Amino acid sequence: MPNTKELAHREELHKRFTGAHALCAGCGAPICVRTILNAIEEPVVVINATGCLEVATTRYPTTAWNIPWIHVAFENAAAVASGVETAYRVLRRRGKISQEIRFVAFGGDGGTYDIGLQALSGALERGHRFIYVCYDNEAYMNTGNQRSGATPFAAQTSTAPVGEKSFGKPQRRKDLTEIVAAHHIPYVAQASISDWYDLARKARKAAAVDGPAFLNVLSTCPRGWGHPTDQSVKIARLAVETCYWPLYEIIEGRWVLNYIPEEKLPITEWLRPQKRFAHLFEPQNRELLRQIQQQVDEEWEKLLRKCERYEAL
Amino acid sequence: MKRYEQGEFFLEIEPRRCKGCGVCVQSCPKGVLVLNAEGKADAKEIAQCIFCGICEQRCPDFAISVHKVKVLQPSCV
Ligand SMILES: Cc1ncc(C[n+]2csc(CCOP(=O)(O)OP(=O)(O)O)c2C)c(N)n1
Ligand code: SF4
Ligand code: SF4
Ligand code: SF4
Ligand SMILES: [Mg+2]
Numbered sequence: 080m081p082n083t084k085e086l087a088h089r090e091e092l093h094k095r096f097t098g099a100h101a102l103c104a105g106c107g108a109p110i111c112v113r114t115i116l117n118a119i120e121e122p123v124v125v126i127n128a129t130g131c132l133e134v135a136t137t138r139y140p141t142t143a144w145n146i147p148w149i150h151v152a153f154e155n156a157a158a159v160a161s162g163v164e165t166a167y168r169v170l171r172r173r174g175k176i177s178q179e180i181r182f183v184a185f186g187g188d189g190g191t192y193d194i195g196l197q198a199l200s201g202a203l204e205r206g207h208r209f210i211y212v213c214y215d216n217e218a219y220m221n222t223g224n225q226r227s228g229a230t231p232f233a234a235q236t237s238t239a240p241v242g243e244k245s246f247g248k249p250q251r252r253k254d255l256t257e258i259v260a261a262h263h264i265p266y267v268a269q270a271s272i273s274d275w276y277d278l279a280r281k282a283r284k285a286a287a288v289d290g291p292a293f294l295n296v297l298s299t300c301p302r303g304w305g306h307p308t309d310q311s312v313k314i315a316r317l318a319v320e321t322c323y324w325p326l327y328e329i330i331e332g333r334w335v336l337n338y339i340p341e342e343k344l345p346i347t348e349w350l351r352p353q354k355r356f357a358h359l360f361e362p363q364n365r366e367l368l369r370q371i372q373q374q375v376d377e378e379w380e381k382l383l384r385k386c387e388r389y390e391a392l
Numbered sequence: 393m394k395r396y397e398q399g400e401f402f403l404e405i406e407p408r409r410c411k412g413c414g415v416c417v418q419s420c421p422k423g424v425l426v427l428n429a430e431g432k433a434d435a436k437e438i439a440q441c442i443f444c445g446i447c448e449q450r451c452p453d454f455a456i457s458v459h460k461v462k463v464l465q466p467s468c469v
Contacts, residue, residue, distance in 0.1 A: 098454030104411035109452035117449055275419065275450060309414030309427055 092117045100143040101135040105308035107272040107298030107315065108132040111214045112185065114272070115294070116146075118279035119286045121181045124163060125149070128156035128186035128195055131221040131300075132214065154194040157202035160184040160209045168208075181286050182209040188229035189219040192255050203262040203291045210285045210292045213255065216300035224303040228253045231323075232374065233367050234355045236303070241358045246367060251374065259293045260329045266292040268328035272299060273315035277326055277337055284328070297324045305354025317349040322379040327386060336386040343379075346372045396435040400461045401443040407432045409455035416447035416456050425456075 095116045102109050108131060116123060124147045127133040133150050136143035151159045160182050170176045186195055191213040199211060218236050219225040226236040232251045235241045239248035260267045265288040270278040278296065285292035297318055299311040306314050318324035321344045326337040347368065350356040359368050394405045403424075412431035424441045428434040433456055435441065445458045 093448075093454075098409055098452070100453075102452065104413040105415075106413075106452065110415060110450060113449065113452065275446070309412055309417070309431075311413060312415055312418035 092119075095123065095144070095146045096136075097143050097145060099141070101138060102131060103300075103302055103308065105299060105301040105306075105311040106131070107216060107296075107300065107311060108185075108187075108214045109136075110272045110275075110311075111212065111278070111296045111298050114275050114278045115183065115210075115212060115282040118282040119181055119183070120283075121179045121286065122146070123181050123183055126151075126156050126160045126163065126182065126184040126209075128184070128190035129153035129221075130187035130190050130219075131216075132185055132187065134221055153190055155198045156184040156186045156190060156195055157199040157209075157211055160211070161202045161205060161207045164207045164209050182207075184209060184211045186211070186213055187220070188213060188215040188217060188255075189225075189227045191215075192228035192253060196258075199259075200262065203259065203264050203293070206264075206290050208288075208290055210282070210294065212294045212296060214296050214298040215255075216298045216303060217252070218300070218303050220300050220303045229255065232371060233359060233364075235358060236355070246358065246364060247355070254378075256293075256295045256329075259295070260332075262291070263332060264291040264293065265289070265331055266328070267295075268293070269295045269297075269324070270326060271297040271315045271319050271324055273297075273312050273319060274326060274338070281328060284330075303355065305357070306352050310352065314349075314352055317344065317352070320344045321346050321349040321375065323349050323375050325379065325382055327382065333388070334382075334386040336382070336389045337391055339389065346375050394434070396438040396441070397461075398438055398441060398443075400463075401441075402459050402461065403435050403438065403441060403443070403447075404457050404459060405433050405435065406455050409453050411453050411455075413452065415450050415452060419446050419450045421446065 096112050127150045164182050215229050217229045218227050224237045226239040226248050229252050230248045233247045235247040256269045266285050268281040270281050299315050301308045320340045328335050396403045410432045416433050417425045422440040424437045426436045443458050448457045
């Protein structure tokens with residue numbers, strides 16, 4: 080049981096992000112934000128890219144944020160974070176700020192995999208000390224579920240429809256975690272809103288490294304994915320149990336696996352509860368299902384070969 | 393506001409804040425919570441609660457919280 084002191088401290092971290100926002104029931108974004116902000120002990124400044132999280136937490140004249148929070152545009156959260164972090168570093172050197180402060184940027188997959196990738200790459204390569212968190216709900220949800228570079232193969236979106244001549248998105252998703260790792264930054268991790276303890280530990284590790292850190296967090300969207308609003312944690316968990324979304328980290332270039340399912344579930348377990356994949360269960364699409372399973376198996380095998388260690392959190 | 397007491401701890405649920413997302417239900421390690429007929433969180437098995445605070449930490453809408461009863465000490469002045 081927690082003691083009174085722990086409860087008081089928790090209360091304080093709690094106040095960073097509050098309720099009464101307009102994010103949907105079952106949205107992964109606030110779960111991701113709460114878990115991360117509750118895990119970082121130091122004062123935090125948040126930089127938010129445009130997207131559901133930003134729009135639904137800052138409806139004028141209200142805000143869900145009780146800490147310094149900056150939004151500039153869709154594509155430049157990492158550039159804004161670079162600027163803020165640089166100003167902070169200069170002010171510290173001049174003795175005008177003595178506090179340790181952490182800078183956390185939140186961007187959706189559209190804002191991170193696609194339109195913000197150049198800004199992110201620049202910030203990572205320059206080595207700014209900040210944490211970039213991508214809450215990846217696998218499409219541009221705020222504007223009505225358009226496909227992004229993170230949308231999985233064969234998923235239906237408003238711009239990758241299902242019809243006589245199309246079966247959803249014809250391309251595979253890009254592996255952003257690996258792209259980020261190629262920047263040789265000190266800490267990169269993949270996490271899911273379902274595994275809160277793993278995510279919290281990763282946030283804490285990210286806050287401790289002296290340089291850029293990146294977290295790619297699978298984040299449910301009941302509206303876009305088409306699953307019941309009260310099943311988000313279970314759905315996100317299935318992504319982990321099927322090895323569609325493995326939990327791992329790359330610490331100073333060394334790959335560490337954080338979870339190996341006791342029994343790797345077939346990919347259909349993850350696909351079936353989501354309407355965006357409903358067409359895959361029609362008899363004519365059996366081949367697509369086979370292809371998806373093959374892609375997942377290949378990527379999982381590849382990951383196992385890269386990982387030097389297995390450390391469950 | 394609903395209040396469930398057990399010893400020196402209590403759990404509070406504010407149904408007006410609850411969106412019925414089930415995050416607390418699926419995160420509770422002791423199976424204490426359920427969604428009721430109105431689709432809101434309820435502590436069905438409060439006797440099982442260990443007041444770990446996981447539900448409180450996870451709820452995206454700040455609808456559920458864990459508290460400790462404050463025992464007022466007699467003043468020693
Ligand atoms: C330069 C620019 N282009 C387009 C938009 C419109 N827009 C606002 S939010 C959004 C989608 C964001 O998608 P994502 O980053 O995945 O976040 P999500 O909404 O899914 O959480 C778009 C296209 C914009 N605000 N700025
Ligand atoms: S549309 Fe999706 S991402 Fe946007 S608030 Fe709703 S659940 Fe969250
Ligand atoms: S997590 Fe919060 S909003 Fe969701 S069902 Fe539980 S109390 Fe309600
Ligand atoms: S405090 Fe812990 S045990 Fe009690 S209801 Fe919440 S999550 Fe379950
Ligand atoms: Mg998105």
